[in-house]
Amino acid sequence: VTLVESGGGSVQAGGSLRLSCEASDFSYTRFCYGWLRIIPGTEGEVVAAIGPDGRRSYADSVKGRFTISQDNARHTLYLEIDNLKPEDTAKYYCAAAIGYCDVQADFGYWAQGTQVTVSS
Numbered sequence: 734v735t736l737v738e739s740g741g742g743s744v745q746a747g748g749s750l751r752l753s754c755e756a757s758d759f760s761y762t763r764f765c766y767g768w769l770r771i772i773p774g775t776e777g778e779v780v781a782a783i784g785p786d787g788r789r790s791y792a793d794s795v796k797g798r799f800t801i802s803q804d805n806a807r808h809t810l811y812l813e814i815d816n817l818k819p820e821d822t823a824k825y826y827c828a829a830a831i832g833y834c835d836v837q838a839d840f841g842y843w844a845q846g847t848q849v850t851v852s853s
Contacts, residue, residue, distance in 0.1 A: 734758035741847030754810040754827030765834030768812045770823035784834035817851045
């Protein structure tokens with residue numbers, strides 16, 4: 734599956750942002766999809782995942798502020814981020830996995846990444 738992101742940018746703390754990710758694969762609905770973020774100098778973190786059955790899971794660090802969703806008709810995955818904080822500054826990647834689906838899934842397919850920068 735090929736994943737292409739859009740969205741991201743620079744936002745002030747407290748603001749909101751939506752990231753989008755289009756999957757170019759007719760078998761879109763078979764995959765587990767997720768959003769990962771990498772802060773320079775850290776290992777990275779899967780912040781949200783959504784399975785083929787629509788079940789969602791979130792990292793504890795983002796619960797209540799991040800919402801993952803998907804539009805199957807458009808083959809598009811979204812990440813809505815509310816109440817942004819400076820510590821959310823990172824490069825965000827949408828990703829896909831086959832099989833087990835939650836924030837511990839093995840995401841083997843990644844998009845190109847998009848930078849989110851939050852200023853205080």
